């Protein structure tokens with residue numbers, strides 16, 4: 001069936017980062033053809049997912065455990081090259097090799113039940129029932145299933161503090177950090193207890209006039225390698241949360257901070273002396289309830305991200321707890337929708353596995369829902385004879 005202005009496909013994949021590409025690879029593998037049976041839509045200008053936006057001083061040697069995409073290893077990368085370039089080039093080669101035909105830049109603005117030219121209560125029926133209408137900057141798609149792989153980069157989390165508007169210096173989120181040079185000679189407060197905070201703080205401390213590190217909880221540094229067993233335990237914790245429909249928590253809250261050589265040196269030099277969160281910003285810095293103050297020219301919020309899933313709001317998948325209740329990669333409220341790179345699969349290895357699971361789950365679902373049509377045809381055929 002064809003509806004004016006709406007392209008019909010079996011599966012729409014939103015996002016072409018690690019998770020979306022892994023899912024697209026596995027869709028191909030189970031027999032779906034790009035641009036005929038499925039489309040991959042991504043609103044970033046280039047291949048690389050969120051990696052293309054990461055700061056230039058995040059060189060490839062500073063990346064922890066970058067897991068390869070399925071079917072193609074990432075070999076021979078220069079460890080001193082920015083990871084944005086290394087991974088951008090790798091993803092570009094990957095898309096080309098497997099002919100994944102990513103549409104970019106294409107923004108998905110909303111996903112709704114059914115649809116068609118005149119959305120309304122019967123619109124779903126107009127599209128043959130059970131279809132999802134995916135509204136995008138290049139027109140609408142109607143899919144029988146959806147793989148959402150939109151990551152978190154587009155939703156940086158900014159904590160709110162009293163006095164934020166009165167602060168006379170610069171406030172920025174870690175996603176806008178471009179390297180330490182812009183902080184040369186400045187007094188900088190870094191907020192946040194994750195890996196980005198530690199990496200950016202240690203870089204800035206080398207050129208800044210002064211740095212202050214504040215975190216909500218005392219940071220937990222992890223000595224030794226992060227083995228498969230710890231990995232499984234961390235994933236299980238996040239999995240349990242999303243199974244209950246709670247929002248996934250930050251990675252560092254379940255893995256701890258890796259104790260690298262650079263971190264050890266920074267600790268010895270006192271850069272990683274941490275203070276609890278301040279109570280408010282003032283025109284010239286930050287202050288705590290006990291009256292203590294620190295003067296600052298800049299406040300850098302390395303406070304993480306939230307899942308970029310606003311476009312799914314019309315589907316009402318969220319639970320009262322604020323998260324989407326998941327069963328593996330599948331949204332419990334709607335078996336047509338898989339989320340990859342969400343919650344327990346928000347790592348390069350997790351995204352890899354989730355992509356495979358989502359493609360397999362959708363393959364099974366679509367094969368099962370095709371069954372009645374087949375039977376109907378046989379039934380119609382028997383009537384005709």
Ligand SMILES: Cc1cc2nc3c(=O)[nH]c(=O)nc-3n(C[C@H](O)[C@H](O)[C@H](O)COP(=O)(O)OP(=O)(O)OC[C@H]3O[C@@H](n4cnc5c(N)ncnc54)[C@H](O)[C@@H]3O)c2cc1C
Pocket residue numbers: 014015016017018019020041042043044048049050051054062063064065066067106107108109149150151152153154196308311340341342346347348349351
């Ligand atoms: C600073 C930093 C460092 C990290 N380092 C590591 C590491 O070393 N190892 C590791 O395993 N993990 C790391 N992670 C986690 C990492 O982000 C994930 O492992 C993985 O890269 C995420 O892949 P993804 O495909 O889920 O998301 P992304 O790479 O964010 O890809 C999502 C894609 O979806 C697109 N998109 C979003 N919204 C829309 C929309 N509405 N319409 C169309 N397209 C859309 C975006 O443009 C983007 O291309 C790091 C995270 C951060 C923030």
